[in-house]
Amino acid sequence: MRLTRTTSALTRRTLLRALGAGGVLGGLAGCGVPGAYVAPGDRAGPDLSADDKRLTWANWPLYIDTDDTDTTRRPTLEACRGRTGISVDYVEEINDNDEFFGKISPALMNHQQTGRDLIVVSDWMCARFVRLGWVQEMDRARQPHVTKYLDPLLSSPAFDPGRRFTVPWQSGITGIAYDRRRLGRELRQVSDLWARDLKGRVTLLSGLDEAFALLMQGNGVDITAWTADDFHRVVDQVEAYVGNGQIRRFTGNDYTKDLVSGDVLACQAYSGDVIQLQADNPDIRFVVPEEGAELWSDSLMIPDRARHKTNAERLVDYYYEPEVAAELAAWVNYVCPVPAARDVLAASGDEDTAALAENPLIFPDDGMRGRLAVARDITARERVEFARRWNKVVGL
Structure with missing residues (x-):
């Protein structure tokens, strides 16, 4: 074979x-x-x-x-x-x-x-x-x-x-990617994205279904059984980080270009993308945060x-x-x-x-597997309301 x-x-x-x-x-x-x-x-x-x-x-x-x-x-x-x-x-x-x-x-x-x-x-x-x-x-x-x-x-x-x-x-896994050499330290938690020295150097995914679970995990939420209150709390937080300039922008998969160029130091990312980026730049790391990540x-x-x-x-x-x-x-x-x-x-x-x-x-090891979860999906009844609020913050 x-x-x-x-x-x-x-x-x-x-x-x-x-x-x-x-x-x-x-x-x-x-x-x-x-x-x-x-x-x-x-x-x-x-x-x-x-x-x-x-x-x-x-x-x-x-x-x-x-x-x-x-x-x-x-x-x-x-x-x-x-x-x-x-x-x-x-x-x-x-x-x-x-x-x-x-x-x-x-x-x-x-x-x-x-x-x-x-x-x-x-x-x-x-x-x-x-x-x-x-x-x-x-x-x-x-x-x-x-x-x-x-x-x-x-x-x-x-x-x-x-x-x-x-x-x-x-x-795949939705976690955090960062440039270890440029940043000069490790990232371990979702809350690390909000550090002062990352202001304007952070991106999040623009898609509602792609973004919300990891951010909820940063709040300690069990994403297999999250609630509407959990969702609105996340959006409130994201709205505040947009307002103070912490979040540079929202992206599709073009976050990879920003990470490679150094315009962005940390971002929400997909594991499969990072595997490919590491072939050219081993300083680009992918982390499953201590609070967990979405599988x-x-x-x-x-x-x-x-x-x-x-x-x-x-x-x-x-x-x-x-x-x-x-x-x-x-x-x-x-x-x-x-x-x-x-x-x-x-x-x-x-x-x-x-x-x-x-x-x-x-092939996630046992330690990583213990931090991975499959998120409860957004139901049909929730989707219109949630998408309207998320898209307003993202600017879609």
């Missing part, structure tokens, strides 16, 4: 634009459109898998392993076809959670096929699909590797207890009326085999949802690849 590192993760994550909810999408996700909900008995369509060994999979760009010399080839997918006979039409069409939601929602709310058997979106968006009844429950009898190897930290988010409808594709996922789902449900379930399970998960992790450099893949990488015989097994931003 060939295991190769890649630098694609930074580019892939840069494409993420979490725009929050508003307008038509926000209303649809709420309770104001009764016809949008699909009852469990109306979600399945005829499954052609037994006679039609194929499926269509929609994913984000640069989120799967590719061949060194031919980027149109995807080794793990090709190996899956050789083993199962399933041919995959792999479409890199997801650049934004809300945009993709808007693309396929008309079909789903009208009980029609989307033309896709498998999709990958961020867990906060998965929550919307699950609440609307727009995804099918997976048959774990066809997924023994998911059952055995799924990381317990990711196994039961609030929006999908027991992961009946979703399976993590890749995960998030982009997850696989089978939409309603999918024509190849069984094929999709088999493909998902294939990627949970430790050897396959290891090959994927060596390319994308996110937190691997299959901890058993660590041993595969460690035994690879390649020095660089084996080093990935010791990287806590891919």
Whole structure:
């Protein structure tokens, strides 16, 4: 098995634009459109898998392993076809959670096929699909590797207890990145962002779903069960730090440019991005604060009326085999949802690849795992109010 590192993760994550909810999408996700909900008995369509060994999979760009010399080839997918006979039409069409939601929602709310058997979106968006009844429950009898190897930290988010409808594709941590050389000291707590010598040299993420959990953890909040009061307290604090100039600006993934240039000394950041930045600048550090950090996922789902449900379930399970998960992790450099893949990488015989097994931003160690949590998502009823207040502070 060939295991190769890649630098694609930074580019892939840069494409993420979490725009929050508003307008038509926000209303649809709420309770104001009764016809949008699909009852469990109306979600399945005829499954052609037994006679039609194929499926269509929609994913984000640069989120799967590719061949060194031919980027149109995807080794793990090709190996899956050789083993199962399933041919995959792999479409890199997801650049934004809300945009993709808007693309396929008309079909789903009208009980029609989307033309896709498998999709990958961020867990906060998965929550919307699950609440609307727009995804099918997976048959774990066809997924023994998911059952055995799924990381317990990711196994039961609030929006999908027991992961009946979703399976993590890749995960990451939202924590703090900083330049140790320029700053001249370590950062250990969320409150360190508010130090006087960092005034005007701090950025936060602009997306509501990306930003709020870490800031709540800085207040000692259990993000698996946070409240509206916890949210408004955070926004009050952020508003004050904007007002006094502590926060330089709010960013998408362009925070990486500010950190590299030295315009910013500390920022809210994604673990996968920092792994890539460290390849060129080992002084850039990533910290899971003492108060904790958010563990998030982009997850696989089978939409309603999918024509190849069984094929999709088999493909998902294939990627949970430790050897396959290891090959994927060596390319994308996110937190691997299959901890058993660590041993595969460690035994690879390649020095660089084996080093990935010791990287806590891919395989968090026990100390870090104890500080990670999956945040309760923002419900449909909360979203419009919360997004309106957050976006006003951020300036969106």
